[in-house]
Amino acid sequence: MCRLHLGCARECQKTIHKYPLYDMKPSAVLQKALATAALFCTPFAIAGPLPNEASIEVGAAAYSYKETSLGMELKGPQAFIAGRYAHGIDGTKQLVFDGRYAAGPLDYSSQSTGSFGGVPNYLLDLRGFISLRNNATFGFYDTYIGLGSRYLVNDAEGMFTTTGHYGYRRLSRYFYLPVGLTFHTDNKSIETNLEYDLLLRGQQTSYLRGYTAQNEQTKGFGLRASVLFKKDKWALGPYAHYWKIQDSKVDAGLFEPANTTTELGLKLRYDF
Secondary structure (H helix, E strand, O other): EEEEOEEEEOOOOOOOOOOOOHOOOOOHHHHHHHHHHHHHHOOOOOOOOOOEHHHEEEHHHHHHHHHHHEEEEEEEEEEEEEEEEEHHHHHHHOEEEEEEEEEEEEEEOOOOOOEEEEOOOOEEEEEEEEEEEEEEOOEEEEEEEEEEEEEEEEEEOOOOOOOOEEEEEEEEEEEEEEEEEEEEEEEEEEEEEEEEEEEEEEEEEEEEEEEEHHHHHHEEEEEEEEEEEOOOOOOEEEEEEEEEEEEOOOOOOEEOOOOOEEEEEEEEEEEE
8 A cells, every 4th residue: 555645656655719690589690690601602683684794814824744754844834715694684694705715936955855946836715604793791702503615726736856757636525524714802802713624525636647546535624813912994913724634545555744833924804
């Protein structure tokens, strides 16, 4: 059984305190607790549906893909553009769609197969959600769940490493379930997002010389986080994306090794 290198292959193989609360009767304590909980988390409701919202983002990041077992890394700068549209369904819910395209040349290095630079890398991410808005003591927050599709092309076809190994074209497809929270301060000056992405299915297609390998991936997850500082219609701040995927299934003796992808960057958003 052989392991596939990303972008390169061999020719032949791959605590307690005192408070007034304690002096209250049990029923008073319960009432106070319920009131506090209701204040922290209550449905956000307005007279009509939530407004329709749209935004556009641009940003840049340091990107790194690693197959640790092989001592392989693919890294470099990435720039992206993204858009988002949210349609108000009622006073608490929105239907949300977003898309993101990123690209940039990456440098490949491996302990066993050498290195080369300038590998084209393209990423397209399309997602849809149902989002629920809630009140909170600090302002309000949105919870959401949906479906996502991530499509990546890494194209080293026609390139050779410093040790003479050839590059090849690789397609990566992820279908995943995103679940997240977006916190908004009362004055809407800070927006914080946390998200967990559950891999539903992944497939790697490697166009090798004389053979095309298709390796299915079933175990993995992703994480997203960002903090944006807002002023009027503009927002600016850092973000992070992360994926961890386990070994793929075997196809004709070849498999895609466990890998991680990290993207750390800065983004700028304009809200229409």
